[in-house]
Amino acid sequence: MQVYADQAATTKISERALQAMMPCYTDIFGNPSSLHEVGRAAEEAVEKARKSIASAIGAEAGEVYFTSGGSEADNWAITMAAQLGAKKGKKHLISSAFEHHAVLHTLDKLKKEGFEVTLLPVHEDGLVRPEELEAAIREDTALVTIMFVNNEVGTIQPIEKLGEICRQKGVLFHTDAVQAAGHLPIDVKEMKIDMLSMAGHKFHGPKGVGALFVRKGIAMSNLISGGGQEKGKRAGTENVPAIVGMAEALRESLENREEKNAAVLKMRKRLTEAVLQIPKSRLNGDPDQRIAGNMNFCFEGIEGESLLLYLDLQGICASSGSACTSGSLEPSHVLLALGVPVEIAHGSLRISLDESNTEEEVDYILQTLPGVVKRLREMSPMWEHIQKGEV
Amino acid sequence: MAMTYSEKVRDHFANPRNVGTIEDANGVGEVGNAVCGDIMKMYLKIENGVIEDVKFNTFGCGAAIATSSMATEMIKGKTIEEAEQLTNKAVVEALDGLPPVKIHCSVLAEEAVHAALEDYRKRLAAQQQ
Numbered sequence: 170m171q172v173y174a175d176q177a178a179t180t181k182i183s184e185r186a187l188q189a190m191m192p193c194y195t196d197i198f199g200n201p202s203s204l205h206e207v208g209r210a211a212e213e214a215v216e217k218a219r220k221s222i223a224s225a226i227g228a229e230a231g232e233v234y235f236t237s238g239g240s241e242a243d244n245w246a247i248t249m250a251a252q253l254g255a256k257k258g259k260k261h262l263i264s265s266a267f268e269h270h271a272v273l274h275t276l277d278k279l280k281k282e283g284f285e286v287t288l289l290p291v292h293e294d295g296l297v298r299p300e301e302l303e304a305a306i307r308e309d310t311a312l313v314t315i316m317f318v319n320n321e322v323g324t325i326q327p328i329e330k331l332g333e334i335c336r337q338k339g340v341l342f343h344t345d346a347v348q349a350a351g352h353l354p355i356d357v358k359e360m361k362i363d364m365l366s367m368a369g370h371k372f373h374g375p376k377g378v379g380a381l382f383v384r385k386g387i388a389m390s391n392l393i394s395g396g397g398q399e400k401g402k403r404a405g406t407e408n409v410p411a412i413v414g415m416a417e418a419l420r421e422s423l424e425n426r427e428e429k430n431a432a433v434l435k436m437r438k439r440l441t442e443a444v445l446q447i448p449k450s451r452l453n454g455d456p457d458q459r460i461a462g463n464m465n466f467c468f469e470g471i472e473g474e475s476l477l478l479y480l481d482l483q484g485i486c487a488s489s490g491s492a493c494t495s496g497s498l499e500p501s502h503v504l505l506a507l508g509v510p511v512e513i514a515h516g517s518l519r520i521s522l523d524e525s526n527t528e529e530e531v532d533y534i535l536q537t538l539p540g541v542v543k544r545l546r547e548m549s550p551m552w553e554h555i556q557k558g559e560v
Numbered sequence: 561m562a563m564t565y566s567e568k569v570r571d572h573f574a575n576p577r578n579v580g581t582i583e584d585a586n587g588v589g590e591v592g593n594a595v596c597g598d599i600m601k602m603y604l605k606i607e608n609g610v611i612e613d614v615k616f617n618t619f620g621c622g623a624a625i626a627t628s629s630m631a632t633e634m635i636k637g638k639t640i641e642e643a644e645q646l647t648n649k650a651v652v653e654a655l656d657g658l659p660p661v662k663i664h665c666s667v668l669a670e671e672a673v674h675a676a677l678e679d680y681r682k683r684l685a686a687q688q689q
């Protein structure tokens with residue numbers, strides 16, 4: 170049996186999205202910039218997708234820009250806001266300690282260019298406190314960027330409250346909604362969001378495509394110079410099939426969202442309760458204020474990579490920390506931001522489910538995981554120390 | 561970027577040789593720490609200058625488990641002098657290589673063997689006093 174329980178890393182493209190994409194490789198192959206009929210058909214497809222994505226988040230079509238994915242959208246939004254701020258002498262940026270590296274590394278770069286960065290704490294529950302944001306905003310704050318849903322622990326931030334504070338204080342507010350889009354209701358107007366990033370592959374769309382919402386009236390800087398695509402702000406012939414596929418996937422994932430959510434939540438509750446029966450295990454992040462399919466556990470005395478590899482040998486695909494950092498040796502910066510001790514943070518496991526998972530798969534995980542943890546603990550000198558009360 | 565392990569690493573990781581402890585070991589070494597993410601404990605049973613038995617326990621990544629396993633295979637049945645020559649480089653070569661970021665985990669295997677041999681020598685010296 171193979172169980173794909175790593176939906177937060179990426180998802181399989183949906184049949185509907187795939188079917189929507191296929192004609193863009195065959196009949197609608199034109200360049201959207203071409204004036205002829207073949208080109209116009211492609212342009213129509215792109216604009217239809219733009220409208221559809223915009224309406225899914227309560228935006229206008231003209232406010233949606235296509236990118237190569239979540240990272241590009243994050244990079245673009247943050248550097249754009251920083252440049253805008255710098256023109257007015259504002260060189261202070263606010264974010265949170267557990268953002269995705271697409272945000273954190275962009276902020277690091279800006280720090281080297283003379284910006285000051287404040288990272289808000291996320292506390293043991295993995296949640297930003299609105300009052301702490303309010304206190305951190307200064308006269309010279311150019312941007313607040315706080316993720317909608319954290320990719321490792323799945324906690325949902327109080328976006329509406331954060332947006333309200335930023336709007337009141339007249340500070341631009343960006344949110345990395347890569348883990349939220351397609352899973353949670355989003356309304357950029359109600360939530361007072363100025364900029365928002367999303368990526369197609371997190372909701373059963375294609376990889377390598379994303380979108381950045383930028384509220385009308387914000388003077389945008391150019392990301393890629395060249396032709397007039399994306400209002401000249403991001404040049405390059407559009408990835409028409411991917412754009413069309415992303416729009417279709419978003420539409421589909423928001424249909425019957427609540428029923429799907431309820432089913433995923435049921436699986437998560439059952440799995441979480443049973444896994445926490447394992448001695449010296451813990452769930453990281455708030456148990457309720459999190460996206461339906463996310464679980465992030467730590468098992469004392471074992472190390473995350475070997476846990477993953479042993480689960481993989483049994484056909485279970487999960488992750489430890491984020492896939493982007495699995496090439497590094499540092500324990501997850503997200504768990505450290507939650508205050509998880511370093512030695513325990515090494516033994517983390519993220520299981521992320523969605524509506525494509527089944528109760529049978531949950532059964533299989535429950536049949537397999539405790540045995541794998543036991544086997545690794547039996548060969549762990551660390552576990553021996555824990556058992557003897559030496560640590 | 562996913563790290564890819566060689567077939568040999570995968571084999572030693574999935575089916576580690578000589579896992580466990582030795583009750584009457586006469587050389588035990590533990591190296592590494594939980595903060596850096598790898599701990600290795602090596603047990604030796606040495607008779608007449610020859611490593612008759614060896615077992616290990618490891619808390620760590622796939623590379624840490626595979627190198628511990630390979631290191632025990634490489635010193636089992638060897639003399640103390642031969643075992644002292646064990647290097648992490650030799651262990652890595654025997655495993656058909658490791659991803660660059662994982663080389664440091666193999667250093668622990670070498671250190672664990674040396675720590676266990678050191679412990680044996682100390683015990684021997686204490687006995688002879």
Ligand SMILES: Cc1ncc(COP(=O)(O)O)c(C=O)c1O
Nearest residue numbers: 238239240269271320347348368
């Ligand atoms: C929260 C978050 N932001 C940004 C990204 C990057 O998105 P992409 O891989 O599409 O560039 C991811 C994906 O891993 C993510 O989870």
Ligand SMILES: [Zn+2]
Nearest residue numbers: 598621624665
């Ligand atoms: Zn290691």
